[in-house]
Amino acid sequence: MPTDGNPTEQAARIVRLLWRHSLPAKPGARGPKPGLTVDAVVAAxxxxxxxxxxxKLTIRAVAAALDVRAMSIYTYVPSKEALLVLMVDAVAAEDAPIPADLPIRDRMIALAAAIRAELLAHPWLLEVSPWRQVLGPARMRRFENQLRAIDGAGLSDLAMDRAIAVLTDFATGNARLAVAAAGAADQLSDADWWRVHGPLLAEVVPVDDFPxxxxxxxTAxxxxxAPADPDGAFAYGVATLVDGILADHV
Structure with missing residues (x-):
């Protein structure tokens, strides 16, 4: 069911939902009947x-999981799109803080590792467009914590923002490969795949053309x-990225 109202009203409702726990309650406001909450809908x-x-994420499916009628879900979230925005922010609330006593290099690596771990735990996040994602309190807190993790490295404000963006992009790309590898392993192990395809490729590929x-x-x-090594590539790549970023500003 589409959200009622014009785009400004729709945006305002999503923002209010995202920041619902920090907004003051309106005196005398009448809300949904007790028994179900926005948090419960988002968790479902x-x-x-x-x-x-x-x-498979639909309002109807969420309603079924909560054992309520689909129409009642719209009392709490106006659309599937709004629900996704709330879900993305709720997942970000699971972030553990990066220990402040770690060396700056380790904090930056931990920053990227946390992003990758979140995507591996919730692969559906890879299907949600990161462009124009409305910031909620959890994602804002994440950004604050990320900035604290790299503050003091000698980067300008713009360089800090770009460093976080580069580390996020790298972690996301690597997580996408790792998720694909995990899905393929459910059908055939990487070792078995290589045992079959390795010798076949060795027979048909003309070595002189591709020395x-x-x-x-x-060798690889x-x-x-296996076709690749996502975990090893992440460890190598994030260390190289962080060393490059620090080398330019130390």
Whole structure:
């Protein structure tokens, strides 16, 4: 069911829902009947998306999980799109703070690792567009904590923002590969896949045409026993990124 009202009204309602716990209660305001809350609807949406994927996330499915009529969900969230915004912010609230006593390099690596871990725990987040995501309190708190983690590294305000963006983009791309690898492993292990395809590729690929690719590919494949190594690539890549960022500003 579409959200009632014009775009400004729709945006205002989503913002109010996101910041609902920090907004003062209106005297005499009449809200939904007790028994169900926005938090409960959001939690049900997250559980459903974690279990079945974002394609299965519908207002009707959330209502069924809560054992209520679908129309009653609209009392709490105006649309599936609004529910997704609330879900993204609620997941961000799970963030653990980055220990302030870690060296700056380790804090920056921990920042990227936390983003990757969240995406691996909630793969449906990879299907939610990050563009124009309305900031809620949890995502704002995350940004504050990320800035605190890298404050003192000698970066300007703009460089701090860009460093977080670069680390986020890298962690997201690597998480996407790791999620794909996990899905493929449910059908056939990487080791078994390599045992089948490695020898076949060795038979058909003309080494003289691809001397470097053949040599490096064979070495990597034997080492990974898989098409790639998302975990190892993340460890190598994030360390390289952080060292590069710090080298430019220290």
């Amino acid at each position: 949406g997250i559980a459903l998306a974690d279990r079945e994927g974002i394609d 470097l690719a053949s040599r490096v590919g064979a 494949g034997e080492h990974y026993q």
